[in-house]
Amino acid sequence: MPEAAALELDEVEVRYGSVSAVRNLSLRVGKAEIVGLIGPNGAGKSTTLHAVMGLLPAHRGEIRLHGQPLRRRSAESIARAGIALVPEGRRIFGDFTVEENLRLGLAARRKGYMGDPLAPAFELFPVLREFRRRPAGALSGGQQQQLAIGRALVSRPDILLLDEPSLGLAPLAVDGIFKAFTEIREVGTTILLVEQRAQRTVALASRTHVLVGGELRMTLGPADAEDTEKIIAAYLAS
């Protein structure tokens, strides 16, 4: 019997009222793997992450963490079970200092870690250590995104969910965070990445699923990254 996937969605359906935003979605994310989720606006990508995080109930189907179903657990308890979401728009606390924002991430950390609890964030993004006393609202957009990712990492999650982390960032800052994703995977963290930058995502992830109209349309591998036509066709396949 194969080892249970780190995160597994099994025929999941999510509804807003009577409209289903995600239908019959099944996917597996293995340990220390990056899986991408791309698709046009309104395809149900963020909805999927919200369902995993317990912010939205799954109308049908099951979501499992290490084989354990997450049904009816609250966002706060899912966070403490080892899933961290970096939400769209970053959602940092602008009036708090950088360090306070990072310390909030510790709320979901499980027991048994030694040393500086903020080290995972500082090692990956040294600028956060430098600016630790500044109000988070005073950071640049790229630094705020680093802070949001750092805040998720200090909880030492097994699985990191990223919701359009490159949105609104300058090209250099985008390079920075994509490089960080590789480093995060290398320490054994699993990543489910929702992105609009399709080509970069396909190149980075071991598999990238294309979601159109709430349904899984196609799965691309790193080899498809150069095949722009195939990616565009996947988007338009409706």
Place this chain on the structure above:
Amino acid sequence: MSVLASIDLNTLGDAFGLGAIYALMAVGIGLVFGVLRLVNFAYGQLIMAGAYTLAYTTSWPVTASIVACFAVVVALSLAMDRLVFRPLRSSSPAVMLVTTFAVSFLLQAVALIIDLRDGTLGEVASAVAPLNQAITVGGVDIRKVTFVAVGVALGALVALALVLARTTIGLHTRAAASDFRTARLLGVRANRVIGFAVVVSGLLAGAVAVLLTVQNPFVQPAFALEDTIVVLVGVVVGGIDRLWTATLGGFAIGFVSVLVNAALPTDQTIFLPSVVYALVIVVLLLRPAGLFAWGRRAAMERV
């Protein structure tokens, strides 16, 4: 100048004393508002319950009596949270407010029944009454309770500020007040944060019960009701979205009431409420987000 001339040190002392007590109540109300978005009209009845406890334990040693007061108020505060606030967490502000009206009337009605068992209305809480004596400072008589009230208020505010700034629960509470959804997403335990706010708010109500019974030892079911209404007004005028503006609002309305009272000619003090509430309207029209709510995004951080 005639206004200033009528204000002496004695009045100033009273103004600080009442301002301090109202500031404590404002923190108690503002803290719960911060995490629950609920204006607790029944806050005054927590204080009332504490005052009755002091009255019924007058024969006990002072310390035991005060401890009993705190215990009753905190227990009642937690019960209110569990039975009323939590089920209402997703309701509209109007429903939450009106429910706390009902809770307020309920507690007053229960107090009335308990109070009337001895056949007379009202009880006397005299355990801490000696604080009401005056001491002379530089030729001016100032009541001891003024110093105690200002001292307790400052001590409590500094302690709370430290807890909010330095501890994990304080950080979590501030985060929850600022953006509850994101805080929960990060694993902040909603029930723990709300519990913290409710307990601290109860402790403050206990302290206010002690201070108010010194000034007015005659306890009846409407005890602290009027004060609560005035503080609620002050809290909104100051800016309910942030704890510190709310506190300043509470202090200001107590302080200003005493001063306006002293400044008005004796035969006009009957119109004191009109003057104070007219000021309230003017301030709200000029600064609807709160008198002290300065800065770019007045509603960003709420604690």
Place this chain on the structure above:
Amino acid sequence: MRLPFDALTELLGPALLVILVGALATTASASNEGYFLNALVSVSVVVAIYVFVGISGVLSFGQISFVAVGAFAAGVMSVPVESKKGVLTSIFPFLRDHSVGNVPSLLLAAALGGAFAFLVGMPLMRLSGLAAGIATFAVLEITHNVLREWDKIGPGATTLALVPETTGALQATLGALVAIVVAFLYQRSRRGRLLRASREDPAVARSVGVNIHLERLLAFTLSGALAGFAGGLYVHLLGSITTEQVYLELTFLTLAMLVIGGLTSLWGAVIGALAVSGLDSFLSRAEQSGVHVVYTFNLWEGTRLVFLAAIMALVLIVRPSGLTGGREFRLRRIPWRGRWAGASPKPPG
């Protein structure tokens, strides 16, 4: 204005219910009649509050100010001239030397309530949320303070007595019907629908050119006029009144009635007023002499308020959207339900 069948049931439900209560009042014993009349006057007050709070979505603690102004205007002007010299000694001479009949006193109450609301509303209707709640509360405090202390316009802190008790079953019923019909016509009118739309989404309403300030002011004034009218009915029911009777407790009780019934519908206002009044009457009777309904309810003395407050809190916790769910009266349940409770629904099919 088009009034399809569903719209008429929206009016007929509340109207028939009020007529039924009025009819019951005429058959009740003298000692019970007061409960029914009180319930009917409560309907007038709560419908008046609904016209502003329910339709605009802005919380106001100030509507009882207009009830108070109406009650004292109608009361002072209805006490017979020969009695006034004895009971209202320090009042302005022109108030002392004139009195008016029953119906003119009610119209005067409505006019003064409306005019006062208009004046107050002009600056205050720019506010919303808690700021509006507290500012309107400040109006209540000032009104109460002035009525209580200024004995040139009324009885001051003493009781205003010798007001003719003309609010019997007929007047109480007609009064409540007037309030209901006015509220109904307003919420069905274009302006009423605009204001309700602005409650759902102020930004969108503004962007399509709705002047929210003006629409709110209109509703506030209309609500003030109805509240003044209800105050007139109230003083003519009681025969004597003090400023304390039209102050905090009435404010909280009537707001609770509205929220318990369902804040956003006329049906909710009527149901809330009647349900809470009915419960209160039942508990008073049970406390005094026991009520026999299958089982004899006999309350321990002093527990009426405990039960009343506890039941109100319980209803709000169990049903936060009120007994009616904030929906209008309908004869049959239709599957399609409009976003705006006041908008004309299309008949199915």
